[in-house]
Amino acid sequence: MIKSLNKSGNNMDKKPSKFKKIIISILIIVLVVALISFFGLRSYYNSQMAPMAVENIKDITVEIPQGSSTVRIASILKDRGLIRNELFFRYTAKTLGLDGSLKAGKYVLNNGMTPEEILESLQTGGILKETVSFTIPEGFELHEIISRLSDMGLIDKVRFEELVSNPKSFEEKYPILKDIPEGLNLEGYLYPDTYEIFVDAKEEDIIEKMLSRFTQVYSDEIANKANDLxxxxxxxxxxxxxxxxxxxxxxxxxxxxxxxxxxxxxxxxxxxxxxxxxxxxxxxxxxxxxxxxxxxxxxxxxxxxxxxxxxxxxxxxxxxxxxxxxxxxxxxxxxxxxxxxxxxxxxxxxxxxxxxxxxxxx
Known part of the structure; x- marks a missing residue:
């Protein structure tokens, strides 16, 4: 009888210990899942709040109508390719205390701006700068490009010539230019196309716009073909x-x-x-x-x-x-x-x- 009671007592002692282990295991699993979910959501949020582009940045004109709510503004920006996620944009506006304070008007934004930077711009009121366009035909030589832009009054000829003579000054923004041999200028790399620029654009702005277009055209497919040859x-x-x-x-x-x-x-x-x-x-x-x-x-x-x-x-x-x-x-x-x-x-x-x-x- 005494032995039987001892055996029964031992079993009773083991059950609570096993139960505790199960509870601890469940809590650990819940904690791990919660952490994964938290960091996953955080990573997703950060990706959705990143700029739409980090290279080949383009100016985009946007008009915000009078009386537009933050919901309407988010929809406009999404349609124009300026933000990735309307919900997160609205959430950010609210957390920054900007919900309801965004102003109507015409804006010149770009797809390299973060949602926070766009929100900051939308507080100032719309400002649309005057623009002018120019066309560089295919086959133009560098001196012809310079003459056309100079004749249009868009550049200081001497300043432009100085800049295009030094490709290295643009290498940081356009690493592809590192392949240009020493001693050469940007002949051949200012892509022939029609461009729209602000009337007060600097020589650097014009050159970078043309180089940006060149890097778009010189695709990975072309680069890979070149490597094959x-x-x-x-x-x-x-x-x-x-x-x-x-x-x-x-x-x-x-x-x-x-x-x-x-x-x-x-x-x-x-x-x-x-x-x-x-x-x-x-x-x-x-x-x-x-x-x-x-x-x-x-x-x-x-x-x-x-x-x-x-x-x-x-x-x-x-x-x-x-x-x-x-x-x-x-x-x-x-x-x-x-x-x-x-x-x-x-x-x-x-x-x-x-x-x-x-x-x-x-």
Whole structure:
């Protein structure tokens, strides 16, 4: 009887101990889940409150109508691509004590602003600066870009020339420029396009806007293609600029690229008239034999390989063609001189001479 009671008593002592362990385990699990949820929510909140962009920042004009609630303002900003999460924006406005104090008007914001920065701007009242637009055609040389902007009264010519002569001053914001060889300027890297700028924009603002567009066009796909071809950024843009100046029709650009790639593969001079014109500093309609003898690193009649740098600002089609040459054996081409901008392509030099005779004897 005594032994039986002792045994029963031992079991009673073990049960509470086991129960405590279960309770502690449950509490630990709940605590872990709570911590994971907290940090997960915090991480999600931070991601939703981050700027929409950290590169290629764009100005965005927004109009906030009179009488707009914070809910309505959040919806407008979300539609314009300025915030990620309407609910979190409204929550932040409330926690900062700004709910109901945001002002109507026209604003120039940008997609690199945080929601807090946007809220700060929306307290001041709308201010819309006057803007002006300019267009840089594909194939423009740097001096032509400078002349156009100077003639429009948008830049101080000397200041602009000084800035574009030093790519390193823009490397921190645009790391891709680190691939530009020492001694070269931004020839070829100010992307040809139509731009809208504030009338009081500085020279740096204009250059950065054009560089930002260039980095958008020079996509990862193009960069990967360049790596596959063992081409540097400078080589791609140099070749693209020649293609831009030599080609008129988009469908011919890959074939023109192929001609130059085929020549480069056998160390045959590119013999591009466009590089001679760049070396001469003028675009002569007809080049003389004397012109072809000009002493210049950009003379691709006398020097093999690509020139030291770009000779103009290439457009997207030419940049893509530079890393996507057509699969053709051509090594020569000549303009058909029929007003269409088309060319006749040839494999051998004799075929090329025959093509020239046919075109000139039409």
């Amino acid at each position: 063992n081409m540097t950024l400078n080589e791609v843009i140099s070749l693209a600029s020649i293609i831009e100046r030599e080609g008129k029709l988009d469908e011919e650009r890959p074939m023109i690229s192929a001609v130059f790639h085929n020549r480069l593969s056998i160390n045959q001079p590119l013999e591009s008239c466009a590089t001679i014109q760049f070396a001469l500093g003028e675009r002569k309609q007809v080049l003389s034999y004397k012109d072809l003898e000009i002493e210049s690193d950009y003379n691709t009649y006398r020097n093999s390989g690509l020139p030291p740098g770009p000779i103009a600002s290439p457009g997207k089609k030419s940049i893509e063609a530079a890393v996507n040459p057509a699969d053709v054996p051509y090594k020569y081409f000549v303009s058909n001189e029929d007003g269409t901008g088309s060319h006749t392509f040839s494999i051998t030099y004799q075929d090329h001479l025959n093509a020239i005779d046919r075109i000139r004897n039409k």
